[in-house]
């Protein structure tokens with residue numbers, strides 16, 4: 001029998017808990033450690049009774065770190081893990097929108113002679129977009145549309161009552177960099193699309209609160225030497241967090257399975 005890849009899961013909320021459920025019993029992928037802030041340790045122990053749960057990554061015995069926690073966790077846990085030589089899979093791609101942070105992440109991975117993998121998360125066609133970039137892209141536009149409640153606790157609340165919106169309302173228009181910085185829990189996709197395509201400053205983003213939708217709807221329109229495409233995803237949000245699409249969980253699990261599969265797709 002082959003020994004399983006020993007995973008440390010950073011973050012154990014809506015995504016992390018679902019990832020744990022999907023990996024349960026997997027002979028090739030075993031979550032041996034869970035890292036959360038001190039006030040979340042008790043609930044993480046319930047979700048991962050067989051794992052070592054704490055506020056810091058174990059010093060040894062980890063083959064792969066998977067981040068499903070939020071932007072701050074990249075600085076706190078992913079950067080040091082990479083520098084130590086542990087490969088990392090990252091969901092909070094929007095963290096790379098902070099000036100110089102992508103370079104910092106790359107430098108840590110290079111120093112550790114390892115790799116950081118950014119998952120596609122809630123969006124598709126990242127393969128097509130990244131391939132199209134090689135031929136040259138002219139424009140990439142991303143629109144994120146979510147129900148008003150998904151924008152609670154964000155700058156979208158300033159000057160408006162989200163609960164009282166009668167019609168769709170554009171809450172942000174600007175670059176992917178600004179979107180990802182202003183909406184760290186809602187615009188990771190904007191950062192992912194831009195990193196695969198035209199970059200954080202040239203990718204145009206619109207974010208919309210729409211009382212007529214119950215889904216997280218992501219649209220990408222890209223044009224370039226390859227031709228053009230329009231993609232619309234109508235994602236179901238996770239019950240545990242309306243900001244987050246269920247597809248993000250499946251994308252993380254796919255990335256993990258691909259790391260150990262004999263045939264990866």
Ligand SMILES: NC(=O)C1=CN([C@@H]2O[C@H](COP(=O)(O)OP(=O)(O)OC[C@H]3O[C@@H](n4cnc5c(N)ncnc54)[C@H](O)[C@@H]3O)[C@@H](O)[C@H]2O)C=CC1
Nearest residue numbers: 011012013014015036040069070073092121122188241244
């Ligand atoms: N790439 C993508 O398409 C998407 C990415 N995301 C990212 O995933 C993150 C997690 O999403 P959810 O699970 O829905 O959020 P959540 O709020 O349900 O869970 C977050 C978890 O991380 C823990 N946490 C917070 N700060 C931490 C830190 N510094 N170190 C370790 N653990 C920490 C919390 O205690 C909690 O267990 C989001 O903040 C967002 O950055 C979310 C949706 C889509």
Ligand SMILES: O=C([O-])CC(=O)C(=O)O
Nearest residue numbers: 122186187188189244245
């Ligand atoms: O899960 C989603 O639909 C997208 C999301 O929150 C993000 O881009 O951060």
